[in-house]
Amino acid sequence: MKRELISLIVPCYNEEEMIPLYITEIEKIMINMPEVDYEYVFVNDGSKDQTLKVLKEQALLNSHVRYLSFSRNFGKEAGLYAGLKHAKGDYVVVMDVDLQDPPELLPEMYRLIKTEAFDCIGTRRSTRKGEPPIRSYFARQFYRLINRISDTEIVDGARDYRMMTRQMVNAILEISEYNRFSKGIFSWVGFETKYLEFENKERVAGETSWSFWSLFKYSIDGIVAFSEAPLDIASIVGFLSFAAAVVLAIFFAIRTLIFGNPTSGWTSLITIILGLGGMQLLSLGILGKYVGKVFLEAKRRPIYILKETDEDLRNHETTK
Structure with a gap:
């Protein structure tokens, strides 16, 4: 009997240190889920470090690893869209590579989506411990504001980290707008969603590419995208x-x-x-x-431009 496939979409920008650590942690989880098959879909968003080199090495070492590499930096939203578009799984998971999204929730997410007929199992932080106070304050105010002025509810503390059915993913892919705000899109398409809570975790290695100013601009884009x-x-x-x-x-x-x-x-x-x-x-x-x-x-510009993928790498290795 063919096992169901789970696709793990992982956008990356300057994450050369985190990629091997991330794969190691996910492998520990997936070994305890023998009933499913899985694939990684890493999206290299125009990284300036050795991220692409590391992805190539991992793709040759691990048959589960796939990657997409952009011609330049198009932003996390473009990375998410590209990952969703190229994912082959029956269920699709969106995760950050920094391990702030706890991999140990994956078995419970799969169990809930299979047994309780949910279309999406999302996650939200129960606390913002470890986050700068000024960032936490403005984040809470953003969720309070957008939920008052928009018809699309966005859960306070909700992460992009979630597991979705193929039906929900296909619905999201129908929304091909250039100006994307995934948290709003996930909510706008509807479908039954259940949230799992977890405590905030620090990055294991590397530095975040999200400054206060970039988060502020992102929040403005979210308000403009989902409210008049x-x-x-x-x-x-x-x-x-x-x-x-x-x-x-x-x-x-x-x-x-x-x-x-x-x-x-x-x-x-x-x-x-x-x-x-x-x-x-x-x-x-x-x-x-x-x-x-x-x-x-x-x-009508493309949301992203691909420069190369793991298929190019494997075809090159085959023809040597």
Whole structure:
């Protein structure tokens, strides 16, 4: 009887140290899951270190290892999409290579998705222990904000780490938009999802490529991708500015009729001009963000470009 296949999608950017450690830990888990077969789908996202070299070495040593290598850095979202597109498994797992996503949850995820008819077993951190306080604060505020202004619920602390059925993966692949926010897409497609909680873990080796600024920009992309609330805010700000201008015009007209037209008032005039100008620039900035996203979608550029894969490596080795 043919065993079911689990695909492990692992985006990598400058992770030469972590790849062998990751494979070692996963092998310890998979040896206790003899009822399934598995494959690694590493996605080298234009790494500047020896990540590609390490992947080639691992692919020659381990028949379970597959890899995709981009022509340049396209970002984690492109890596996830490429991995999903090339995964062959009946069940697909998305994981980070840094082992902050605990591999020991894999057997329980497989058991739940098989026995309780879930389409997806996701994970979420129960605590943010070890994370910088400022990052934790803004992360909580982001989840609180986006769940208020968006119709798509995004679970606080939810990780990309999850196991999905082939049906759910195919549904995600139908969403081929250029501007991607996977946490929102996973939720938007629907399907029955159960979350497993775990405590936050530190990286085993290497350094994260996610700075506070990159996470902030990522959160803005998520808000723009799954909510029109900023556009509504821009409209409201514009209306309130116009209303304030009308009220002030009436006020100053009445004051002039009663008290005359004194030369004083320069400060209030400049304050009003700066205030209204700032509101207009804010509204234009919000509109510009959406227009920019539409512009990128209209160009219909590919989400990623492959430079080479493990198949190229194996074909080369065969023809030697």
